[in-house]
């Protein structure tokens with residue numbers, strides 16, 4: 001090659017390096033998010049970047065200029081992976097709207113679960129604002145095996161009668177069937193089925209183990225009182241995990257543990273150091289909520305929780321209960337808030353490196369617990385910003401990466417959630433870290449969180465400038481592959 005053409009080629013190359021459009025800018029994306037503080041807990045990166053999204057997938061993360069059909073300016077806002085709630089009972093449009101306003105892009109019902117996986121998913125297909133998924137539930141399997149009419153929680157035989165061997169076998173078959181149909185996990189509410197023997201629980205863990213499914217367990221007992229403490233109850237399921245090999249996830253550890261919570265967290269940390277696959281979750285409120293008809297309020301509940309009638313609040317009216325109103329409502333059933341925790345316990349749970357954040361939310365026609373609408377904004381506003389109890393990076397890991405990792409062995413698609421990287425699903429929560437705040441209270445639980453400015457679900461904006469968008473249903477099923 002002669003000298004002059006070579007030089008000319010070099011000039012062209014240098015010119016194109018500086019003046020030609022980069023490949024990012026040549027392309028036009030479906031959605032572009034500019035100038036956001038992009039935080040990814042997997043890579044631990046925290047920097048100002050532009051995102052380009054096409055076909056529901058993150059295609060580029062760059063400092064280059066991008067163009068797209070829709071462009072958002074996220075200057076001053078945090079761009080986080082969308083929050084993944086492993087514990088959301090309410091699974092309809094009313095609930096999904098509250099979740100989205102709180103930054104949640106994936107809401108999973110893994111504690112109670114379902115007895116009919118196919119119809120559960122079919123009911124939500126093309127009708128969901130955010131991503132959804134469910135476990136195969138031991139409670140539902142038990143109610144079916146004992147011929148108790150379907151309900152959210154059992155109050156008859158399924159709560160109070162020991163199962164026969166054939167009934168246990170039938171429950172195992174129900175769980176197997178659900179797992180074969182793509183249930184994400186196996187759910188347990190042992191405190192709601194106190195007559196389920198330890199052997200029965202082991203038999204269910206054995207099924208979960210065969211499918212590589214995590215067991216999401218509401219422990220058999222609450223509080224400190226022995227025998228029958230939350231410590232004993234945690235020993236039961238850590239043993240079950242060790243014996244069977246099933247991964248274990250303990251739900252709402254702070255509401256079950258009460259004053260024993262730091263001890264339970266220590267036990268989980270120690271068990272993890274022995275290579276057991278154990279995780280847990282908490283929500284940022286000093287009261288829980290459940291059905292007053294459930295076995296939790298059987299004789300002796302005051303001693304178990306260390307509380308009295310006045311510490312119960314009837315969700316429908318907001319009234320505190322008395323001996324008389326308790327007896328009256330126990331007959332009819334309904335949701336009741338249980339004020340059994342202290343702020344110290346809740347803070348300890350949120351700060352612990354082993355906990356994820358999960359809401360345990362359920363809203364029915366505007367009635368319920370404020371955790372449904374405010375869990376994530378409350379952690380980010382109160383515990384991160386106001387109290388400095390944990391860093392923003394750690395808090396976001398508990399809301400995104402850790403729940404995704406909990407499920408990804410059985411549900412490989414979760415490897416593309418809970419992260420901001422090229423190829424990941426475009427599920428994003430974009431919020432103002434200076435103003436994000438929960439507005440829902442025990443008196444008025446149906447208040448949207450504030451400060452979440454944009455939410456993206458599979459590349460579609462479901463919240464824009466803080467406003468819920470209507471008549472769009474980009475939510476997709478989160479489901480284990482069906483063989």
Ligand SMILES: [Zn+2]
Pocket residue numbers: 111189218251252
């Ligand atoms: Zn529970």
